[in-house]
Amino acid sequence: MATNSTTKKPAAAAAEESAAAVTEPPRPARRPAPAPDVVGPALGAGVEPVTVTLSHHHTIDGTDYPPGAELLVSPDYAYRLRLQGYVTRA
Structure with missing residues (x-):
């Protein structure tokens, strides 16, 4: 008859290892629109x-802007936002 020579870990140690492997790093805090x-x-x-004026939620440099937020941007950036659909059509 074959025997297993490996030792079993206590349940508490096994639970700590599995909990440590599952934890994710915390997300950076979002700032409100300035x-x-x-x-x-x-x-x-x-x-x-x-x-x-934004038509969708958009995050720029870690700051969350809700739909309807009015932003001052460079003309080139405004053009790119319009192409991507983030700016309302007026």
């Missing part, structure tokens, strides 16, 4: 910011 300021890529020299 006062109107230019967000996204920096403006070029002599370029005026454009105001856009």
